[in-house]
Amino acid sequence: SFGWITINYLLETLVKYSFAEKWEHPQDTEVLGALDLGGASTQITFQPGVTTEDNSTSIFFRLYGRNYSLYTHSYLCYGQTQALKMLLAALHKVPHPLISHPCYPAGYWENVTMSDLYNSPCVHAPSTPSPAQVLTVIGTGDPAACSTAIQKLFNFTCGANRTCGFNGVYQPPVRGQFFAFAGFYYTFHFLNLTSQQSFSNVNSTIQTFCNKSWLVETFPQEDKFLHTYCSVAIYILTLLLDGYKFNEHTWSNIHFSRQAANTDIGWTLGFMLNFTNMIPTEALEHVKGHQPSVWAGAVSFIVLAIVAGLVAAFLQCFWKTK
Numbered sequence: 550s551f552g553w554i555t556i557n558y559l560l561e562t563l564v565k566y567s568f569a570e571k572w573e574h575p576q577d578t579e580v581l582g583a584l585d586l587g588g589a590s591t592q593i594t595f596q597p598g599v600t601t602e603d604n605s606t607s608i609f610f611r612l613y614g615r616n617y618s619l620y621t622h623s624y625l626c627y628g629q630t631q632a633l634k635m636l637l638a639a640l641h642k643v644p645h646p647l648i649s650h651p652c653y654p655a656g657y658w659e660n661v662t663m664s665d666l667y668n669s670p671c672v673h674a675p676s677t678p679s680p681a682q683v684l685t686v687i688g689t690g691d692p693a694a695c696s697t698a699i700q701k702l703f704n705f706t707c708g709a710n711r712t713c714g715f716n717g718v719y720q721p722p723v724r725g726q727f728f729a730f731a732g733f734y735y736t737f738h739f740l741n742l743t744s745q746q747s748f749s750n751v752n753s754t755i756q757t758f759c760n761k762s763w764l765v766e767t768f769p770q771e772d773k774f775l776h777t778y779c780s781v782a783i784y785i786l787t788l789l790l791d792g793y794k795f796n797e798h799t800w801s802n803i804h805f806s807r808q809a810a811n812t813d814i815g816w817t818l819g820f821m822l823n824f825t826n827m828i829p830t831e832a833l834e835h836v837k838g839h840q841p842s843v844w845a846g847a848v849s850f851i852v853l854a855i856v857a858g859l860v861a862a863f864l865q866c867f868w869k870t871k
């Protein structure tokens with residue numbers, strides 16, 4: 550998606566706009582980083598503290614008369630839908646039709662067909678295709694095993710003398726404040742974790758939730774994502790901590806948000822703002838009008854001239870008739 554590039558224009562503009570109520574660039578403010586978790590891919594963008602080593606992960610642009618150089622990368626297949634698919638495929642012991650799933654609640658089960666599971670380029674289909682075969686997924690509600698299984702979806706090795714995100718992708722150390730939205734927000738909102746809770750609080754809430762058995766009565770509202778919240782919560786922790794290398798100290802720099810300045814955040818809005826050129830490249834010029842004293846003098850002169858003209862016309866008529 551275009552989002553991870555344009556979201557920075559959007560966030561910066563909206564946040565600045567909400568503070569200043571003007572479309573201009575206030576001085577000495579930092580660019581906010583953006584963390585986006587979509588269905589198919591996840592994106593990270595921020596202004597690094599060091600010059601980036603790798604041009605394929607850098608973007609440059611001009612905004613409000615200033616040049617920006619950002620780090621950005623999009624990890625395809627690491628969006629929440631595709632990541633859960635990779636997890637399920639990894640838990641599938643071919644040709645066994647039962648899959649025990651540590652991230653799903655104990656007591657939960659569902660049927661999926663082989664074609665549902667292996668219909669994506671993010672998972673490798675088994676060598677003997679049997680698309681109609683039905684697989685039964687059974688929840689075991691085991692957060693430690695869930696975490697281990699999710700870790701295996703990532704490759705954390707990184708070449709010497711460099712820093713990485715994951716799968717060998719170069720990434721400078723995270724820096725500054727971040728907005729985490731879309732998939733990051735949905736699950737954390739459900740778990741009431743969007744009000745800057747401490748890292749230990751977040752961890753214990755997720756552990757407690759993941760240990761719950763499947764009792765729909767506990768959550769009376771209809772929610773088609775209910776059975777996925779534990780998997781996604783643990784996936785988010787793994788992605789942010791082991792993937793992007795946040796830690797318990799930098800955790801407080803992540804703001805899980807749906808909105809900035811009363812506007813929903815998402816890649817579509819960023820794309821639209823970028824596409825319609827609504828965000829200025831150059832700084833606003835302050836065009837000065839007249840000084841108030843000059844303006845008042847000019848108005849007084851015009852009023853006096855009109856009055857004098859009317860008086861002269863009246864006198865002229867008066868003398869004529871006399």
Ligand SMILES: Nc1ncnc2c1ncn2[C@@H]1O[C@H](COP(=O)(O)OP(=O)(O)O)[C@@H](O)[C@H]1O
Nearest residue numbers: 586587588589590628629630731732735736774
């Ligand atoms: N209310 C919700 N609760 C939990 N997950 C959701 C909710 N709405 C959407 N999702 C999931 O969040 C992911 C990202 O959503 P979205 O940002 O709309 O997707 P995309 O960027 O792929 O268009 C999708 O995988 C979707 O299944």
